[in-house]
Amino acid sequence: MVLSLHRKKHTLAIVMTLAVIAGAACFGLSLVKKKLYPQSYSEYVQKYCTQYEIDENLAYAVIHTESGFDSHAVSHMGACGLMQLMPETFEWLRSKDEGDAAPYTDIFDPETNIRYGVYFLSLLCREFGDEKLAIAAYHAGMGRVSQWLSDEMLSSDGKTLDTIPFRDTEHYVRKVERAKKIYETLYQ
Numbered sequence: 001m002v003l004s005l006h007r008k009k010h011t012l013a014i015v016m017t018l019a020v021i022a023g024a025a026c027f028g029l030s031l032v033k034k035k036l037y038p039q040s041y042s043e044y045v046q047k048y049c050t051q052y053e054i055d056e057n058l059a060y061a062v063i064h065t066e067s068g069f070d071s072h073a074v075s076h077m078g079a080c081g082l083m084q085l086m087p088e089t090f091e092w093l094r095s096k097d098e099g100d101a102a103p104y105t106d107i108f109d110p111e112t113n114i115r116y117g118v119y120f121l122s123l124l125c126r127e128f129g130d131e132k133l134a135i136a137a138y139h140a141g142m143g144r145v146s147q148w149l150s151d152e153m154l155s156s157d158g159k160t161l162d163t164i165p166f167r168d169t170e171h172y173v174r175k176v177e178r179a180k181k182i183y184e185t186l187y188q
Contacts, residue, residue, distance in 0.1 A: 052122035061179035083117025
């Protein structure tokens, strides 16, 4: 009986120790994930996501996927800054800006880049009425997504895509959606 009680206490101690270790590992993993998926530039993301009615997790996912939070990033295609805006897109967004349009030289400025990148996401979400289509259009362009929607082989209803014909755009959409889910989980 004494031995059995001792054995139960020993087993309980092992279980408790393992639970503490598992909890610490999960906490540590969460910290590591937050380093990999930061909420850098949060004051700008919050401000412009509120202004343009965009989910902050979507904005963070796009920034994470596009530039990895490098404000000086330039893609091989010439896209610039945190949200990797193409110069032509930046100019077009500046022309639509009802407030004080930022000068072109500010394309790498974090606040300006986030402002116009989130504004662009809001325009795409309104245009297509679907976040997945907006993400695809952010990558491939509004014109291409509109063409895909009018192609019966790619869209059975003209409102959603059954297939994204560009492998890199399909991959991009999955990456942004995955990053968004991670942001939702980490920062609930």
